[in-house]
Amino acid sequence: MTLSLPSPAQPLRIGTRGSPLALAQAHETRDRLSRAFDLPSDAFEIAVIATTGDNKPMIDADRPLKEIGNKGLFTKEIEEAMLRGEIDIAVHSTKDMPVEQPAGLVITTFLPREDMRDAFISPRFTAIADLPQGATVGTSSLRRRAQLLVRRPDLNVVEFRGNVQTRLRKLADGVADATFLAQAGLNRLAMADVPATPIPVGDMLPAIAQGAICIEHRADDSRAAQMLEAIHDSATGTQMACERAFLAALDGSCETPIAGLAGLDGATIRLRGEILRPDGSESLADELTGPAEDGAEIGRTLAASLLKRAGPGFFDWRG
Numbered sequence: 001m002t003l004s005l006p007s008p009a010q011p012l013r014i015g016t017r018g019s020p021l022a023l024a025q026a027h028e029t030r031d032r033l034s035r036a037f038d039l040p041s042d043a044f045e046i047a048v049i050a051t052t053g054d055n056k057p058m059i060d061a062d063r064p065l066k067e068i069g070n071k072g073l074f075t076k077e078i079e080e081a082m083l084r085g086e087i088d089i090a091v092h093s094t095k096d097m098p099v100e101q102p103a104g105l106v107i108t109t110f111l112p113r114e115d116m117r118d119a120f121i122s123p124r125f126t127a128i129a130d131l132p133q134g135a136t137v138g139t140s141s142l143r144r145r146a147q148l149l150v151r152r153p154d155l156n157v158v159e160f161r162g163n164v165q166t167r168l169r170k171l172a173d174g175v176a177d178a179t180f181l182a183q184a185g186l187n188r189l190a191m192a193d194v195p196a197t198p199i200p201v202g203d204m205l206p207a208i209a210q211g212a213i214c215i216e217h218r219a220d221d222s223r224a225a226q227m228l229e230a231i232h233d234s235a236t237g238t239q240m241a242c243e244r245a246f247l248a249a250l251d252g253s254c255e256t257p258i259a260g261l262a263g264l265d266g267a268t269i270r271l272r273g274e275i276l277r278p279d280g281s282e283s284l285a286d287e288l289t290g291p292a293e294d295g296a297e298i299g300r301t302l303a304a305s306l307l308k309r310a311g312p313g314f315f316d317w318r319g
Contacts (some may be wrong), residue, residue, distance in 0.1 A: 008042040018048040018049075160179055239263070
């Protein structure tokens with residue numbers, strides 16, 4: 001079957017959130033498809049779709065994200081638009097994605113993973129260890145909050161939401177002494193002027209899928225599937241299968257501090273995982289190595305091991 005390529009008259013419609021980072025990721029997807037099929041950029045149309053998660057920060061700025069919804073806050077409206085046929089594909093930060101897709105939608109494509117590390121951001125300090133006793137750190141991430149309090153229980157951790165630009169503005173306004181951002185986001189936005197220090201993954205294990213872009217499409221859209229296959233990065237896909245299986249087995253959500261990172265060394269995959277209590281009172285970590293083709297099973301096995309160590313009372317705080 002001949003592939004029917006998009007054109008300026010009938011463009012492929014790419015759905016995305018409207019933040020600068022989301023747009024940068026959509027443009028990267030467009031540019032990769034354009035190069036792969038030797039198409040002009042106007043053979044693609046980028047459609048900005050406001051999500052509940054984008055609107056909530058304006059009306060619930062001081063409430064933790066877990067109190068107003070889960071990861072679907074950043075995807076629901078985009079996925080509904082795709083199911084209605086208003087867009088053809090959707091570009092997401094994989095760490096924002098629930099582990100289960102709505103009926104009729106699939107994720108088959110991942111772009112090459114960017115830097116997966118967290119970045120410590122402060123105009124005055126260069127590392128967590130440099131923060132004075134009782135310093136204020138802003139973050140909306142339960143994972144980062146818990147990991148920080150494990151190491152520095154003396155710190156005052158406050159809610160700190162919004163896109164990259166919003167959080168940097170809050171920092172400049174003195175709302176906090178420091179915050180964290182994903183190094184991948186800073187790289188994709190070419191924000192080399194931000195006072196950022198990448199944190200080694202041995203010091204702060206990142207969120208599941210941090211730094212990875214995924215592309216979603218309708219399960220019955222063979223044209224989108226064929227086109228996306230041309231830009232899929234198999235190494236990132238293997239890592240995501242492992243990490244997301246780990247997350248799914250832990251029933252991961254915005255209410256659960258979970259960290260994990262899969263790394264490839266030839267045909268071998270190594271998964272490091274961590275679960276924490278939100279107040280930093282307890283942290284459990286472990287790792288597992290095996291054949292890369294068994295990545296999903298390795299993720300599930302490591303999750304089961306951590307859950308067994310944690311015991312039935314570990315997640316009592318979730319209610």
